[in-house]
Amino acid sequence: MQPVSHDEKNWTVAKAKAKLSEVIERAQSTPQTITRNGKPSVVVVSAEEWQRKVARKGTLAEFLLASPLRGAELDLDRQGDEPRDLSL
Structure with missing residues (x-):
């Protein structure tokens, strides 16, 4: 088994166990x-x-306000369809 060089960042499980x-x-x-x-x-x-x-990077509100879609005039009206029948 080769010793881990000083600048090596990769370890096998066995080497990591032995040199935790x-x-x-x-x-x-x-x-x-x-x-x-x-x-x-x-x-x-x-x-x-x-x-x-x-670490949290700001609030959800800040995230949404920074969205590139803000002010994009999206049509977000709900459809007037009847709900689906989920009975079996």
Whole structure:
């Protein structure tokens, strides 16, 4: 088994288990990818990075007000059709 080089960011599950402290330490500065069967499975990131990724960026109202469709004069009238019969 080859040792993980200092700048490597990819770990097999076995290497990550054996060197979990190192994976965590490196994740403080750079996301670390753990592969399973040769395919990326998970990414370990610092708690600080995770908070940046999941932080809410404004309110729903702000999002809707910033929509490119705002003021597009869309026809949003409801149809006057009768409701569907859902009885079986």
